[in-house]
Structures are given as structure tokens and as C-alpha cells.
Amino acid sequence: MNFIQPNSIKNIHKLSIAPMMDCTDKHFRMIMRKISSEALLYTEMIVAQSLVYTDKKEYFLDFNSEEHPISIQFGGDDPKILKEAAQMAQDWGYDEINFNVGCPSPRVCSGNFGASLMKDPEKVAKCIESLKNNCNLPVTIKHRIGVDNDDSFVNLNNFVRIIANAGADRFTVHARKAILKGLNPKQNRTIPPLNYDVVKKLKKSNPELLIEINGGLTNIDQSLKALNDFDGVMIGRSIYKHPLRWSEIDQKIYGINKKNKSASNIIFSLIPYIEAHISNGGKSWDICKHLINLVEGIPKAKIWRNQISKKSIKKELDIEYLFKLTSALQEMGF
The missing domain is CATH 3.20.20.70 (Aldolase class I)
Incomplete structure (x- = not known):
């Protein structure tokens, strides 16, 4: 070797x-x-x-x-x-x-x-x-x-x-x-x-x-x-x-000069992926159970996670609602 x-x-x-x-x-x-x-x-x-x-x-x-x-x-x-x-x-x-x-x-x-x-x-x-x-x-x-x-x-x-x-x-x-x-x-x-x-x-x-x-x-x-x-x-x-x-x-x-992404940036960039997964018969919870870990250490983080969790587990989470909640994160600077 x-x-x-x-x-x-x-x-x-x-x-x-x-x-x-x-x-x-x-x-x-x-x-x-x-x-x-x-x-x-x-x-x-x-x-x-x-x-x-x-x-x-x-x-x-x-x-x-x-x-x-x-x-x-x-x-x-x-x-x-x-x-x-x-x-x-x-x-x-x-x-x-x-x-x-x-x-x-x-x-x-x-x-x-x-x-x-x-x-x-x-x-x-x-x-x-x-x-x-x-x-x-x-x-x-x-x-x-x-x-x-x-x-x-x-x-x-x-x-x-x-x-x-x-x-x-x-x-x-x-x-x-x-x-x-x-x-x-x-x-x-x-x-x-x-x-x-x-x-x-x-x-x-x-x-x-x-x-x-x-x-x-x-x-x-x-x-x-x-x-x-x-x-x-x-x-x-x-x-x-x-x-x-x-x-x-x-x-x-790795010494790469790049800008950090916020939680909202990451979630917004994943929305097309989430949408495609749901369109192909997948469940939003498949992804959201991991996604919720991105949001911590900010005001009302627990409330945000609970909203995402409850909606996705009940199969009630649509892309519009996810976009709305993520926009609220972005407005807070997260």
C-alpha cells in the first residue's frame, strides 16, 4: 500500500x-x-x-x-x-x-x-x-x-x-x-x-x-x-x-474557504428534495426526523421542532407549511 x-x-x-x-x-x-x-x-x-x-x-x-x-x-x-x-x-x-x-x-x-x-x-x-x-x-x-x-x-x-x-x-x-x-x-x-x-x-x-x-x-x-x-x-x-x-x-x-450555512438555508435548499420524496410516495417524517436536529439553541426552538414533528408524524406536513416555518427561522437570523 x-x-x-x-x-x-x-x-x-x-x-x-x-x-x-x-x-x-x-x-x-x-x-x-x-x-x-x-x-x-x-x-x-x-x-x-x-x-x-x-x-x-x-x-x-x-x-x-x-x-x-x-x-x-x-x-x-x-x-x-x-x-x-x-x-x-x-x-x-x-x-x-x-x-x-x-x-x-x-x-x-x-x-x-x-x-x-x-x-x-x-x-x-x-x-x-x-x-x-x-x-x-x-x-x-x-x-x-x-x-x-x-x-x-x-x-x-x-x-x-x-x-x-x-x-x-x-x-x-x-x-x-x-x-x-x-x-x-x-x-x-x-x-x-x-x-x-x-x-x-x-x-x-x-x-x-x-x-x-x-x-x-x-x-x-x-x-x-x-x-x-x-x-x-x-x-x-x-x-x-x-x-x-x-x-x-x-x-x-479541510482548509476550504466557504461561508457557513444557517439552519434555514439548509432547510430551504432541501425543500425540492423533500417535495420529490413525498411525490414519490415517501413520508415527510422520513426526512424531518433528522431535520429537527438542525434547530437548537435559539428562541422557541423546541416549539419549532414540535410543530414539525407533530405535523410530519400525522402526515399533515405540506411544503407550504414547512416553507412558512423556515421563513420564520430566517427572519430571526437562523
């Missing part, structure tokens, strides 16, 4: 928005693309077996052309199925494939993939090899620093070295271990303590590898500091819940 090409994933993807179930669908990604033209976006995790055996592949694979650069995240443990999934991802036009070895969900782990796979690095290596050998896309991996009591640095470093030899192009490391018994997925995002030092040690021990940090970062200044130690940063819940707090990604992370 060559890590110094000007158009390499090292230089392109300094900041990415984490794959999050029930959050990072194509509508949220369209909102984020209005905020940042540069950040790498991720799909929600797609179970490779579900993709391969469904007749509704478009449901899993569809995305808007404006979403590039975009990575598709797969979960699975069968190299043969992952081979087919990789070919589909490339044919559909994705920019990257990410393999999930970090999800602590009991449902996921019962299928023998997600975080439980960290206990079997040889199997993970076969999965990475299958993905690499059947597409021309970068293949990356997202994992934890350990699982249950298998959380020594020796085990982590051994895991990463085996996966690197299999051809992984980047390692996104959630700086917490996963506790598979006793904690639910939400608790696994907060209760196991963050340990950035372990990931720093991993990077220092493997300077030739691309290592991205994930977990606990809540603002751009923290991200910039983290980039002194790591090749990239991945942001999750903070950017989903507070997207406009990250409005300077392109300026501060």
Missing part, C-alpha cells in the same frame, strides 16, 4: 461521520452534505447476507449522487457472501467498503459478526481478503480496542497486524472495548471507558498503517487535536444530535 499519494484516502478522509443504525440513512446524509462537502459519509450497517438474498437490493443500496464520497458498511462473516456484496457495492458506485467488527448488539453478535468477530482475527482476515479480491474499492475496517476480557494491547496489535496483512486500507478504532454480556448497545457506547492512549500506542507501533480514532469526540477543536496523533477522526452521536455545531468542518478540517 502507498500512503503518500495526494489523492489517497489518508488525505481525502480526515473526518468521517460514523455509520449509525436508524440514523445515517440517505436523508440524513443529504442533510450532512449540505453542511460539509468533504466529510466521508457512511451508510447504516448492512448485513451482507440480507443484501445478497433479497429481491429488493435497491432498498439497501440506493443513495443520491450528491452523497459522494460515501462508504458502505457491511456486517457478516461469510467470505462467499461478502464477495457478492463487494461486487454489488462497486457496481452501485460506492467509494469505499467498510467491514464492521465493532457493533456490540446481541442480535448482531448472535449472527457471529460485529464485535464478537474480534475474537477470531483469522476469520476477519478471510473476510477482508474476500472483499479486497472482488472489487477495486478501498476496504476499511471498524473495530473496538477489545472484547470482554480479550482487551490486552498484545491482542489488539496482533488483530490489527493480521488484518493489515489481509489488505485492509484503514483502521477505524472505537477507543472502548465492547462488553458483550451485561451491557446493551447504548451502554456500550458510554460505560466502557475511553482509552485513547491504547489507540495512540497502536498508531506508534504501526506508523505505516492508516489509523482513525472514534469515540467521545464532541467538537471540531477536539478533532483537530486528535489529528495530531491519528490519520483521521470519526464522529458519531455528537454530529447526529447537533449537526450545526459541526458547520465548520470544511473550513477548519
Whole structure:
């Protein structure tokens, strides 16, 4: 692997928005693309077996052309199925494939993939090899620093070295271990303590590898500091819940001189997209459930969010009403 090409994933993807179930669908990604033209976006995790055996592949694979650069995240443990999934991802036009070895969900782990796979690095290596050998896309991996009591640095470093030899192009490391018994997925995002030092040690021990940090970062200044130690940063819940707090990604992370967009600017720019979605049989709530997070920290923000939520849930939200509420935001300077 060559890590110094000007158009390499090292230089392109300094900041990415984490794959999050029930959050990072194509509508949220369209909102984020209005905020940042540069950040790498991720799909929600797609179970490779579900993709391969469904007749509704478009449901899993569809995305808007404006979403590039975009990575598709797969979960699975069968190299043969992952081979087919990789070919589909490339044919559909994705920019990257990410393999999930970090999800602590009991449902996921019962299928023998997600975080439980960290206990079997040889199997993970076969999965990475299958993905690499059947597409021309970068293949990356997202994992934890350990699982249950298998959380020594020796085990982590051994895991990463085996996966690197299999051809992984980047390692996104959630700086917490996963506790598979006793904690639910939400608790696994907060209760196991963050340990950035372990990931720093991993990077220092493997300077030739691309290592991205994930977990606990809540603002751009923290991200910039983290980039002194790591090749990239991945942001999750903070950017989903507070997207406009990250409005300077392109300026501060990528050095692009551009004007920030207000909440009203973003919503106005999305109205044609929302209108088209509704015209095609979609529900306004599909988009508005993400849109409401744009409006916070301003007078009557809660009232605005409640108006949008109630109307869209009841299927009573029309474009005229959305335009009216957004115009009120704009008049207040938001």
C-alpha cells in the first residue's frame, strides 16, 4: 500500500461521520452534505447476507449522487457472501467498503459478526481478503480496542497486524472495548471507558498503517487535536444530535474557504428534495426526523421542532407549511 499519494484516502478522509443504525440513512446524509462537502459519509450497517438474498437490493443500496464520497458498511462473516456484496457495492458506485467488527448488539453478535468477530482475527482476515479480491474499492475496517476480557494491547496489535496483512486500507478504532454480556448497545457506547492512549500506542507501533480514532469526540477543536496523533477522526452521536455545531468542518478540517450555512438555508435548499420524496410516495417524517436536529439553541426552538414533528408524524406536513416555518427561522437570523 502507498500512503503518500495526494489523492489517497489518508488525505481525502480526515473526518468521517460514523455509520449509525436508524440514523445515517440517505436523508440524513443529504442533510450532512449540505453542511460539509468533504466529510466521508457512511451508510447504516448492512448485513451482507440480507443484501445478497433479497429481491429488493435497491432498498439497501440506493443513495443520491450528491452523497459522494460515501462508504458502505457491511456486517457478516461469510467470505462467499461478502464477495457478492463487494461486487454489488462497486457496481452501485460506492467509494469505499467498510467491514464492521465493532457493533456490540446481541442480535448482531448472535449472527457471529460485529464485535464478537474480534475474537477470531483469522476469520476477519478471510473476510477482508474476500472483499479486497472482488472489487477495486478501498476496504476499511471498524473495530473496538477489545472484547470482554480479550482487551490486552498484545491482542489488539496482533488483530490489527493480521488484518493489515489481509489488505485492509484503514483502521477505524472505537477507543472502548465492547462488553458483550451485561451491557446493551447504548451502554456500550458510554460505560466502557475511553482509552485513547491504547489507540495512540497502536498508531506508534504501526506508523505505516492508516489509523482513525472514534469515540467521545464532541467538537471540531477536539478533532483537530486528535489529528495530531491519528490519520483521521470519526464522529458519531455528537454530529447526529447537533449537526450545526459541526458547520465548520470544511473550513477548519479541510482548509476550504466557504461561508457557513444557517439552519434555514439548509432547510430551504432541501425543500425540492423533500417535495420529490413525498411525490414519490415517501413520508415527510422520513426526512424531518433528522431535520429537527438542525434547530437548537435559539428562541422557541423546541416549539419549532414540535410543530414539525407533530405535523410530519400525522402526515399533515405540506411544503407550504414547512416553507412558512423556515421563513420564520430566517427572519430571526437562523
